[in-house]
Amino acid sequence: MKVVVQIDALEPLVARALVVAGASNANARIIARVVAAAERDGCHSHGVLRMPGFVTALRSGWLNGRATPSVRETAAGTISVDAGNGFAQVALEAGRGRLMEMARQNGIAAMAIHNGHHFAALWPDVEPFAEAGFVAIGCVSSRRRIAPWGAKRKVFGTNPMAFACPRAGRPPFVWDQASSVMSQGEMLIAQREGRRLPQGVGIDAQGQPTTSPEAILGAGAFLPFGTHKGSAVAAMVEILAAAVGGAEFGFEDRSAGNPGATTSRSGQFLLLIDPSRFAGPQFAERLELLFAELADAGVDRLPGDRRLEARRRAGRDGIEVEKADYDRLVDLAGASAGSKP
Ligand code: NDP
Secondary structure (H helix, E strand, O other): OEEEEOHHHHHHHHHHHHHHOOOOHHHHHHHHHHHHHHHHOOOHHHOHHHHHHHHHHHHHOOOOOOOOOEEEEEEOOEEEEEEEEEEHHHHHHHHHHHHHHHHHHHOEEEEEEEEEEOOOOOHHHHHHHHHOOOEEEEEEOOOOOEOOOOOOOOOEOOOOEEEEEEEOOEEEEEEEEOOEOOOHHHHHHHHHOOOOOOOOOEEOOOOOEEOOHHHHHOOOEEOEOOHHHHHHHHHHHHHHHHHHOOOOOHHHOOOOOOOOOOOOEEEEEEEEEOHHHOOOOOHHHHHHHHHHHHHHOOOOOOOOHHHHHHHHHHHHHOEEEEHHHHHHHHHHOOOOHHHOO
């Protein structure tokens, strides 16, 4: 069962739940924007569903919701941010302006965030850079969940990667995907709905294929998408986000047995390119040749199309939120029944 809520009502409710759990107003506002945007764009696995996880991590002190990131410029085009054991998105916000200035000045710039918690979708991090004219690549490491191709146990996080680039007269082209066949959020939804999974999504504690979300989320492991090739992408994300970023590897996580450790303390890497420094000002117009060719070849759905359609629908009809998730959010925010739509 769903309830319909407007983004103007959802965002402050999420922020309030985070503040009640111990986050500062400023930090809560940033995370509320990301969580509400996920619901608006139909990415329910990384929207309000995540709130109990955020709240548990905040209340236990595992995640510092009042952290002030420390931004360090390490070279002409590189920024290193210590998130102070706080939200990665708050650290990104702290470095965002300077990162764009550097990319405009140098044609390219990179930012690495360590000691932060990323528990959301990645596209909200990169889409605004493309709206500002940059090609952006982002990736995030997380606690180990994926068994590398051919391995019997997990080593990599579900390690998402996102890409965004500007288009002429249209919203940016954006894709965002986990390195696993299925993200943890999607698996949690399958578990909640009592669904079995397709073959090839994960293995159990003995390294055997299983279709049980419980077995995979428990002592089992997720599998990488695209066999050995997805495994290589997961390794690249681990290297960029954790090793280059100066963060913990997913396998170094020592939080097992800590019930407050619902989020991963991990790393994030962002690369910005100003395409006009390479292809000249006609980049976006020329890119449309590629999209026209894709359409001509029969591609009728680009990555991001479903999200943008959900965004249009939400703007017109409001956001559909799972009622159980919404009611729990209202409780977490300590809001009255009057907040229920
Ligand atoms: P999906 O497999 O659902 O989608 C991946 C990408 O493919 C999206 O850009 C999607 O666009 C696009 N897509 C899906 N189906 C098609 C299709 N038929 N044709 C063309 N494009 C298509 O995502 P995942 O399950 O891999 O990841 C879900 C989310 O989980 C991501 O937002 C990711 O950032 C997040 N995540 C976060 C982690 C963290 O630590 N913070 C860890 C792992 C994952 P569209 O959006 O329009 O459907």
